[in-house]
Amino acid sequence: MALFGVPFILIGLLLITGALWRSVAGVKIMPPVVSVSNPNPMVGETIRVQWELGFRTGVTLQDGRVELLFRESASYTQGTDHRTDTHEEIEEFNELPIGEMEPGKNLQGHTDFTIPATGMHSFKAENNQLAWLLRLRVNVMEWPDLEDEFELDVQPQRAWGS
Amino acid sequence: MSPASFQIEIREGEQEGELVRFRPGERLQGSVRITPDEDLQARHVFARLRWHTEGRGDRDEAVIAEEDLYQGMLRAGTPVYYSFRFTLPNGPWSYAGHYVNIIWEVDVSIDLALARDLRDQQPFVLAPD
Numbered sequence: 001m002a003l004f005g006v007p008f009i010l011i012g013l014l015l016i017t018g019a020l021w022r023s024v025a026g027v028k029i030m031p032p033v034v035s036v037s038n039p040n041p042m043v044g045e046t047i048r049v050q051w052e053l054g055f056r057t058g059v060t061l062q063d064g065r066v067e068l069l070f071r072e073s074a075s076y077t078q079g080t081d082h083r084t085d086t087h088e089e090i091e092e093f094n095e096l097p098i099g100e101m102e103p104g105k106n107l108q109g110h111t112d113f114t115i116p117a118t119g120m121h122s123f124k125a126e127n128n129q130l131a132w133l134l135r136l137r138v139n140v141m142e143w144p145d146l147e148d149e150f151e152l153d154v155q156p157q158r159a160w161g162s
Numbered sequence: 163m164s165p166a167s168f169q170i171e172i173r174e175g176e177q178e179g180e181l182v183r184f185r186p187g188e189r190l191q192g193s194v195r196i197t198p199d200e201d202l203q204a205r206h207v208f209a210r211l212r213w214h215t216e217g218r219g220d221r222d223e224a225v226i227a228e229e230d231l232y233q234g235m236l237r238a239g240t241p242v243y244y245s246f247r248f249t250l251p252n253g254p255w256s257y258a259g260h261y262v263n264i265i266w267e268v269d270v271s272i273d274l275a276l277a278r279d280l281r282d283q284q285p286f287v288l289a290p291d
Contacts, residue, residue: 074219074261085218087260123254125222128215128262156186156253158290 030054032136034150044117045159052108055101063139064096068113073129121156168282169195170270183287186252194270197241206273207232209246218261256287
């Protein structure tokens, strides 16, 4: 389809959850690289997600997924506390290969996800957000898990026939 | 007891439950009938196109467009009618979720000097096919 003919936008996202992960998980796994065919899709549009994981040392992957999820975030003040509650729905996911990975090996693949045609677009206000996310989760034996996210900016338009 | 009653009518649109639905980019037209129970010196009578959130989070809101319908005296017992017309934006779409709801409405208010504004709202749905 023409959609996939569009040159991939190299987002080259280094999905790193934070300093802790950088210092611990990063010892064995290189920062994942994720690129998507369109980071600003319309509602109903299908996007192609490419991902790549590199391994500095030998590891055993017990479980891994790439997920498309929709998250509601609501922030509110309760007394002197400022709290945020979230609700997530995983719309689609794709399992990653598991097993033993050799040092220097790269694990890569792609999957197609569709923003549901009856879904909502992204929305950001001060206290309330609706977000579409790609989440990469890898469960490594005897090592901190890797989990990181990339946010899509889904446009308030419907894609018909995609 | 409010010193004025409002009847906001939104014309056209497609009936969706108790509300009418409009598509993004469409024109919304309507009218308001205001019947004061006492003489009111209105600094302004505004019609506003706006959305707000409801749900778990603190309220977010935005006024997208505003029409100044009238400035002057509203006489007790004399109904007055004003029409309004707005072009709807692309979003945000109306939404009903787990923690977040997005509500669109036409808000009509009478801006009074040294008194709380009098107001009423008529919600509607903004969503594409």
